[in-house]
Amino acid sequence: MEFKIFERRECPICQDRKGKVLFSTYDDRYGQPDLYSVMECQECRTCYLLEAIAPNDLPNLYEKYYGGNLALNAVTEKVMTQHFYTNPAVRVFTNRLRRSIIGVVYQSWFRFWSGDKVLDWTFRQNEQVLDVGCGGGHLAEPILACGAKWTGLDIDPRNCQAVTERGLKCICGTIDAVDLPAGSYDSIIGSQVIEHISDPRKFLMRCAQLIRPGGRVLLSTPNIESRYRRISGQNWIHWFVPYHQVLFSPHSLEMLGKQCNLRMLSYRTETPTAWALLQLNYQRPPRGEIGTWRSKGRPRWLQPDGLSLRLRLEDTLYGDGDVLIAELVKA
Ligand SMILES: [Zn+2]
Secondary structure, eight states, X not given: OOSOEEEOOSOXXXXXXXXXXXXXXXXXXXXXXXXXXXXXXXXXXXXXXXXXXXXXXXXXXXXXXXXOOHHHHHHHHHHHTTTOOOOHHHHHHHHXXXXXXXXXXXXXXXXXXXTSOOOOOOOOTTXXXXXXXXXXXXXHHHHHHTTOEEEEEESOHXXXXXXXXXXXXXXXXXXXXXXXXXXXXXEXXXXXXXXXXXXXXXXXXXXXXXXXXXXXXXXXXXXTTXXXXXXXXXXXXXXXXXXXXXXXXXXXXXXXXXXXXXXXXEEEEEOOHHHHHHXXXXXXXXXXXXXXXXXXXXXXXXXXXXXHHHHHHHHHHHOOOSEEEEEEEEO
């Protein structure tokens, strides 16, 4: 193994020791060549890597491989902005009508023209928001537009510098290591972050410590119970080894929340159009090579339209979308 690992003998969420190896796979996006075994907990159905990357070697893995595939990064960046939309009228309208047929059609149409933006969380005036794993700070703008105060936190100094250069506040480090006062935030966001962390309980405990009583932890993470996981099997894009260490179901995320004194107030699932396109057009490369994404068949501009409608309908009907979006509240 190129990076230091530790073998996970128990489920990181429920500690059950009867995990089963589902299959072995490799990094099919950035070309890290080692083989990893994907485990499934037979008790709570959480999936996790048997060979977890040692936390102190994680920065080396990310520095060498992650982000080194520009075509895919462009797609990811687009998807990362999807959970926020600033127009309050659109937000109310979409939230109210999400479960109705008009809402579904409207959302599909809206997504097609807005580049996949959908709203999930709202922020009050002057609310203190900490965006953990903020990357280039793509969530800052819509959150600031709500009138909230945004602070980024990222492990990668290159990201921190990029955010600071835009005149925004960004703390460099991990949430454990940085010196932040307890109870100082109203909301903590972890957008596509918790699945990358080898000790998600420690992470969520720290989040709970940093928010005030009644404060929120807003998470989005791949949904292990998604229909694309069933359809795509080992080619599901969210296995994403070795970067994704732990993959949650709504139930296992709720369970982890409870262990951290956080109550899951609500959750829903959805499949971003850009992710579905990535899944449908993804070319899995041989081991050690970088993955490619290209549009098959129909012209690109025709694809998202019908697909977006279908995804919205399926997510509404079956509730098994690719992303799990949850709001947890400190008890
Ligand atoms: Zn478990």
